[in-house]
Amino acid sequence: MTGVEAAGRSVPGGEGGGSSTDLIVSGGGSLVATDVLLAEAVTLRALQAAAGGWLERLERIRLLDSEPVPAPQWSGSDVGMSVFAAERAIHEVGRRSGALADALVCAAEGYGRAERSAEFLGGLGGVWLGYLVGRVGPFLALAAVPALTAGAVGWFLGSLLTGSRPGAAPEAAARWLADNPRALTNPILPAALRVLVSSVDDAAAGVSALPFPVSFALGDQGAGLLGVTTSAAGVLALARPLGLLRETGxxxxxxxxxxxxxxxxxxxxxxxxxxxxxxxxxxxxxxxxxxxxxxxxxxxxxxxxxxxxxxxxxxxxxxxxxxxxxxxxxxxxxxxxxxxxxxxxxxxxxxxxxxxxxxxxxxxxxxxxxxxxxxxxxxxxxxxxxxxxxxxxxxxxxxxxxxxxxxxxxxxxxxxxxxxxxxxxxxxxPVPVDRxxxxxxxxxxxxxxxxxxxxxxxxxxxxxxxxxxxxxxxxxxxxxxxxxxxxxx
Missing domain, CATH: 3.40.50 (Rossmann fold)
Known part of the structure; x- marks a missing residue:
């Protein structure tokens, strides 16, 4: 399989911008196009190659004429005139198909570079934000303790005065999700979550006061020695002494x-x-x-x-x-x-x-x-x-x-x-609300x-x-x- 990246974008018109049948295919390389568009580019390249083959055949046909007539003396019945007309038509087919394929590739490469740049910058921003949260998080947590305590007391007293149960928050959250089914299916959420998950190790590096250049060099954007794998290992290290997330035979x-x-x-x-x-x-x-x-x-x-x-x-x-x-x-x-x-x-x-x-x-x-x-x-x-x-x-x-x-x-x-x-x-x-x-x-x-x-x-x-x-x-x-x-x- 070749290293080409193809991506499909939705057709304007529906919620989210397009049809739910659009496929996005991505991989190595820098091309981005719909799967159908990429197939069209392949077809155009094949047509361009076929035109080149026919031009070679026409040249061999021309050579079969043992007594060719000079171009100024051609008449409508001369082989040279027919071959020349065919050459012009086939050459134009090859030129246009090649130009269209080049245009598709050029647009696809431009989109691909933009998408890769956005992904890199998003990852870099996540790295820096995670590291910054790790550095200042402990101090913010200490400063927030009084406010959180006062807020908890106020929420408890307010629930007593209004007659609502203190434990109703999960139920309220469930009702909100039922009323807003797009909340967990908005494509922005997975994209943000991907960056967030990759930034957990950077937050840990910030807490440990590891210099940011070192954290960046070791993380997902660098050598890959730190990242999602090490973050998951940290979760296991915290959970297993509590009897959770334990592996057995x-x-x-x-x-x-x-x-x-x-x-x-x-x-x-x-x-x-x-x-x-x-x-x-x-x-x-x-x-x-x-x-x-x-x-x-x-x-x-x-x-x-x-x-x-x-x-x-x-x-x-x-x-x-x-x-x-x-x-x-x-x-x-x-x-x-x-x-x-x-x-x-x-x-x-x-x-x-x-x-x-x-x-x-x-x-x-x-x-x-x-x-x-x-x-x-x-x-x-x-x-x-x-x-x-x-x-x-x-x-x-x-x-x-x-x-x-x-x-x-x-x-x-x-x-x-x-x-x-x-x-x-x-x-x-519509997003189902029953699952x-x-x-x-x-x-x-x-x-x-x-x-x-x-x-x-x-x-x-x-x-x-x-x-x-x-x-x-x-x-x-x-x-x-x-x-x-x-x-x-």
Whole structure:
């Protein structure tokens, strides 16, 4: 997959500025254009090349005339006149198609430079603001203690006088969110959250009085030694003495019997086979294609099923979420590695990794570990921005612009071979009020996957073609696996 960045912008007209079917595809390089526009540029380049080929053919036709007539003596029936007219027409086709392609690339490069500059400046601003908060935060906190105390007392007395319950604040917040469903699906929120998450380590550096140039050099904008990973590790260090976010041993077992399966042909089928995040259900689906000794595999990983910070029997829990971001051997990661070995995946076998949410983060980490031969990876709504995929690996990360979960990965590494596909799900559609974070729902990502299959974007087509090459067309078998945590010590 080539290092080209493509991005689609909404058509004016709806809330949020456009259609919820617009795809944004970004990756290495500096081009930014809609997936359709990028396909048009490729078509124009192909037309330009074809025009050049026809000009060469016409030149060979001209040479076949053993007794050419000089141009001043041409008549309407002369071969030279016909060849000359054809040359002019084809040359104009090549010139115009090349000019249009150049114009598209020029505009795309300009937008790309502006977008990259805005991203860099936003990250730099977040670094400085985080560091500044860390430096002055303790002093502001001490100064605010009297005001906060007076405010708390006043709020308590006021609630008694008005008859409202002191604990009604969470209910009021829930009602406000129900009345303002766009609050958590506004694309500005994930963008700001991505910068905020990446700035936590800078705030910690400010608290520790580490000089700002040193903090900047070590952080996400520099060497990457500090960042989202170290911030998550800090959260674990604070929570585990309290008995929270603790990791335990994990065992893995097969759920049900193996069943026949056919190879997936595109993104829609990949997304459709990701296990749903249900308590007590299978979290890993493994498909095998080909005979023993030359098998190819697809591994599907589901999202978080348990949000309790305490130790439960579920490895796909909040503890694994934080531990995975911290790269500290999350229970879900260990369960996936064990399930793949139990299913028969050998280190040299080609593997396609697919995952949603936490499953996408774990899929990226399995690919980055190098313990298995991951050849393709597709993730949906995963906070995996900080995970560096191996060079040359065809990777597609799907992130909704109105989904805050991928932003929890911060401003991380972006490999040249990784394509990032974005869509604003609720750009023009009403936001559901009966469920939280609707843009993060697996059903929403499955719809985006269907749009990706219909997209003319060349690299998305290339991924689907590679999927068919790796898996072949013969039926295979599917097995399902469930990991269970050992009781906490």
């Amino acid at each position: 994990v065992t893995v077992g097969r759920v049900g019997r193996p069943a026949p399966a056919r190879p997936p042909t595109g993104f829609a089928e990949l997304a459709a086979r990701i296990p749903a995040a249900t308590a007590g259900g299978a979290q890993v689906r493994v498909e095998r294609y080909g005979p023993a000794g030359s098998a190819a595999w697809v591994v599907y990983l589901g999202g978080t099923a348990e949000w309790s910070p305490g130790v439960t029997a579920e490895p796909w829990d909040l503890s694994s979420n934080v531990a995975a971001v911290a790269e500290e051997g999350a229970g879900s990661y260990r369960a996936v590695m064990a399930a793949m070995r139990e299913a028969g995946v050998r280190p040299a076998d080609p593997v396609v990794q697919v995952g949603h949410s936490q499953g996408g983060l774990v899929a990226s980490q399995v690919a980055a570990s190098g313990e298995f031969n991951t050849v393709l990876i597709a993730t949906f709504g995963a906070p995996n921005g900080q995970v560096e995929v191996p060079a040359g690996l065809a990777a597609v990360a799907v992130e909704h612009a109105d989904d805050i979960v991928p932003a929890l990965g911060g401003i991380g590494a972006r490999a040249e071979d990784r394509l990032i596909v974005r869509r604003e799900v609720f750009a023009t559609e 939280g974070l609707p843009a993060h729902a697996l059903t929403a990502y499955r719809e985006t996957a269907r749009l990706m299959d219909a997209s003319p974007e060349p690299r998305l087509r290339e991924f689907r073609s590679a999927l068919g090459t790796v898996l072949g067309g013969e039926p295979g078998t599917v097995s399902r696996w469930r990991g269970v945590r050992a009781p906490g010590d």
